[in-house]
Amino acid sequence: MEEVDNILIHALKEVGTEVNEDTSSVKQFSSELIVEAVVRCIRVIEPCLGSALPTSLPPGMSARFRVCTSLAQACQDIGYKGEIGYQSFLYSTEPEIRSLLMFLVEKLPRESAEASDQPPGKSVVLQRAIAAAIKAQLVVPWLPPSCRLPLHSETQSPGALHRFHVQPLSLPHCTEEAGKKQLKEVKDYHRDILPPVTAQPSHHASLVTSILEQHTAELSASQEGYNEWNSQGLLSRLKPQEYRSRKLTRLRKRIEEQMRSAALPSLESAFGGPRATSDLSEVLQAFRGSAPSDHILTKGSNFTHTQKFTFTQTLPSSSIPSSHQSESDIQHCQQEEQVSLQLHFQHLCSDVDQLAADMKHMTVTNAQVLDEFKQRELKNSEKEDKLQVKKKTINLLPDSDNNLLKLQTLVEASAKRVVNLASQWEKRRTPLINEHRRLKEICSKQDLESSKKLSEITSLHDKIRVSTEEAKKKEEIHKQLVTELENLPQDVSRSAYTQRILEIVSNIKKQKEEITKILSDTKELQKEINSLTGKLDRTFAVTDELVFKDAKKDESVRKSYKYLAALHENCYQLIQTIEYTGTILREIRDLEEQIETENGSKTVANLERILNDYKAIRQENSALAAKVREG
Template sequence: MDEAQEILLNSLGSLGVSLPPGVSSVQDLNPGTLVSICAQSLHLIDDSLSFPTSLPDIMAERFKICAEIASAIKGVGYRGDISFNQFLYPSEEDSYKLVRFLVERLSEASEGGKNANKKIDGVIRSENNKLEVVLKDTVEKDDNPRLHLNQLIVTTGLNDLKLETEVVETTCPVDKEFSVNGPIDACLAPRDKAEKGAVGISGEGSLESSKEARCRRLEDVKELIEESGNLKGASYGVRESPANSYTVFEQNLAFLQEHSSKIQNQIKDLHSEGKMLLEELSSRVLESQCLQYEYNVLEAVVGMATDHEKPIDLYVEDLNKRIEAGRNDLVELGSQWDALNKPLEDKKRSLEESLHAQTPEVLDKLKKLKEVELQTQEIISEIQKREEEHSRLSAELKDQPKVASRKSYIQRISEITKNSRKQDADIERILQETRELQIESNSIQDRLHRTYAVVDETIFRDAKKDSVSRQAYRLLTSLHQSFEQISEKILATDRARREIAEHEAKLAAMASRSLDINRLQTDLDAIRRENEFLEQRLHNREM
């Protein structure tokens, strides 16, 4: 029984009910912990139900809160008898039934949440399918999708590389030593220059390694381009022999696709490394700017503190003037922004209207794409919340004490099921025997009634003529009445024994509840004192 109680309490904890420390079985539940568990469980079952998780000091408030919780539990489907005394003076049996009911209801509520999540997943899946259909329509407009996609991938990678080098060129000049090796070195030189400047902050060793890595990548790119050029020349030569042109073209196409994928991977690596270096450089620049600003502020403060010729009020007045000037500048900039933003908004609106008039399908697809992006953001935030909750529950699971293994639980459940089946078989056998005895008793009673009716009629007919028969008839009626009285007494005795057994079971249950008479007397005295205090206040108000 202790293991079953521990399983119930662990189930409550896993369903989101916080248990106080030191509670490992139902016997450890006192009125305060029982009220806290019930209040939390009712709030999880129904969000509209909200009760305090602790008992107040005033006895009247305690009775009121316990009565409200009892009625709420009755409202969510509890079939047993429940009132305030189950909370203020709990017994082990009543508390076990109540906790088991709460676990069942919380499990049903969690199943309902899972069904809602399945519906959300279905909506997300349908929106993803719609997006895939839109993208497929745009791709299928080309005659040769495979070559088109390969060309698009390579072109996109080169454009990204070009865009990245242009961004780097705006921040730092190109070193002359990289402009000798051809157009590829010229494109990659700004990236190496930026990386050189960023890595130089951390040390010369990392600079040398990064330069060597760049040189290796440049050599690989050169080799790939030379091989592709040679392959291109070879393909032109093969065109003169039409017999092998198709096979050679397929081989050349596979080779070009392989090399284009390699070039794309190297471009992506260079692009990502350049991004990392730019981010690190920008962060270092911002950090240096913040430090410089703090240094200037501290220098100004020190100058103000050491300047004895001017009072502090002049500096405060100067700062107030600067703040007011800054506010005026912000207001002016806001007005200028409004003046510039309004024609831009009108132009944007007119362009959207013209685009909608020319190609309404593109605008509809854009709206759908925006809706999908908004739903994606909501889903990502929901996933983040679920991940946080998962990490929290994982930490709580690690902190919880280790319980018995799943195999032991399965073994216990199988034993309980086996015993239950055995008890069901015994009950069925007893009911069958009782039914057979009842049928036999009814048949015997019917036979006795028929026999008595025949004998009574025979003796009564002879009793009119003979005095002996009359005496026999009196004895027969007296015997019949005596046996009826005996039968009634046996039934009454059996009924009394059953009532005695029921009363004994009730007495045993009352004895197991371990009611503390001193505690009851203390609560009664507190209620009397509160009543007297309330009566005194009422009397003072009337006077």
């Protein structure tokens, strides 16, 4: 069991349990250490389940019972099939705790199990503890400060909270472009004038968020650039700088086209009559927002001026109350004025709706008229072309015979020219076709080779990335092993450990051989006993039959038959007595083993602890009762 305990202690240290160097056996574990080890293992196996469990026992006995009960339930939820309860942690026994810890260590994830084969350094233990703490805090739901209980003081920070506010930062390495040198003025600015990163945000609380946002943007940009180069840049067969410059020119052209397309409708609307005025009114309305219409200097129409004039004419008559009127008359006048204003407002709203509908109708009719105008312009241009052709033909009619002869000569000359050009083209066409076919075959071969090379390049990129990651991991493992080797005592040699392992293996082989020998001996004894009992039964049956035949004739033989039956019965009773003796001896051995296990389970010490805990609970109950009476 010593080797098993050493393995368990080593695995618990890997998880983050603080086990003293003097502890070499599970028997030396206290209740606090057992609870901490079990909670650490559960947090690694099931973070959601272990985040709600504390790593230490509370001072009160009732709280301890609750914590141990919840811990036992968590172990059962993970899959532990043995008997477990609060007594397993408060009044533990060595075999029970050993079996529980063995189960938890076997349930640990594969990565931690592989890492437990190698002794960790202090930095690795610290990193794992930080990672476990971050995982536990991420699993716990966030609560506002007003809703937090004292139980949440360990999992959530009581400090001041700040909203996620990001401010732009100016970093020297962000302004430096690849392949270009910075100007001397820029370097001087970065060295002498640019404040440090900690002084750039206006609030100190936004420093961390701004740095995180800056780094995230840089990382995402570099990752997108890398992915774009692997997916599209390699296919373009260009250098990285050429690919970036071509992409930049395409982007500029696209922006110019978008600006031109956005500017063309505004130019068309400037010469479109009513459409321009409607677009202008819409733009003004969009810029105006919720501002009052009096703040905008618009020209307006006669209708609007008359509406304003009539509206303003109705205000002064009732807006200034006289001093001779009473309050009821003033209220009555105000109500009448309000009703008249509402009616006037409804009338204005209906007029505005009617004008809006008329404007929409006018815009639709204007668009239809513009379409008809464009179609008629196209028809006029076609008719003008036909008219020109007819004019030319009419001018040629007075001298028609000479013009026909000239036309025939021109047609014949053009036909001969076409035949001559066709013959010349045929002479030039055949070598060009052959050259085109040859170049096409060469291009197809080059495309195949380039695609193969591209696939090889992508596979090499993947292999390089995987190999670099493996190299980094191996370098970290190498550094860790070097530091651990330096920290190990130099007086202990490797041969001692190997010799110890070989001795353990040889002892296990000897025990297996002895067990197999004992099993084979018991099998042979069982076979011999079975054969002897069978032989005895057969011999008695034959003897009984022979003596019974002679007992019918002779009196002495009859007495010998009775003695034979009594002898057989006595022998059978003797065999049964021996078997009972063997079973009793086995039971005695089992009882002695149980007595040894009970003596090893510290029953008396556990009883004393139970009595002390019982007294502590009674004291707590009496104190609570006294508080209740006082309240």
